[in-house]
Amino acid sequence: MRIFIRIILGIVSLAVLALGIFLVPPHLQTQGIEPDLPNEQALRDLMAEEDGPIAVRYVLSASQDVRGRQLAHTTFLVEWANGNLFAIDAGMDENGAAEFADLMRGISGGGDAQFFGTLGKQLGPELQRVKGIGFTHLHIDHTQGITAFCADRGTGTDLLQSNDQRDEHNFNTVEGAELVAKSCLSRGALGGREILTNDAFPGLGLIPLGGHTPGSTLFAVGLKDHLWLFSGDTTNTKTDLVNNRGKGFLYSGVFVPENTGRTEDLRLWLTGLDTNADVDVVVSHDLEALLATGMPKFGE
């Protein structure tokens, strides 16, 4: 019996050791990505852009009840007076949403996915107005919908993406990175340093963040009277953001290798900005907090 217990302990130790070794490179990688952040005035300068965006609306592609709250899969559409739209994240198609809901159920419980339609389905002919797209990060729940998007849209959409997001991947961003790389998108040019911009989309800024994934990016949208900051999955809920709560060891250490020092810095930075009456930080998956901002839904 004793020898049996020893063998089991030996196998468990080896498995833990192997997992540890597997996780070292992605942690070292993400620890090394901490780009400088812009100050508040630089963000507010986006609001002063001539011909800046005139509206932001959301599209809900799917949601899942997880312990009484709605885990939402959202796309945000930025609109300009010339009719152009820019999409932030692509959501998922119906199969993707069902598979992701299964995965979530395995990790933390939760109900079936509710699916409301791909971007093509929900936008109809307006899909042709989407001239640009960007991803808060390359996890599959933000990127998988790009395949359906391309099938409906064809060419003509520019991808705005930081170099880190294009080049730095780990075991749970490679799949999304591949989908994006082989998609219908062509990469648009970006200028600037802390805030990356593209002339075709004045008032829109990309701020490389790191933290959650190596390529995590904040999208800042400067309307004339309101600054929207799309923080992706830096936190999973708005409450965690404003209360400076991390995601716990299993999530940040094992499932999603995060730079936790960085995500804490980002929580504090974003909470500070969010205290302004004319600034809203929007957390990708938090439907309740999104609805509380009063952002209109596309088509309503």
Ligand SMILES: [Zn+2]
């Ligand atoms: Zn996500």
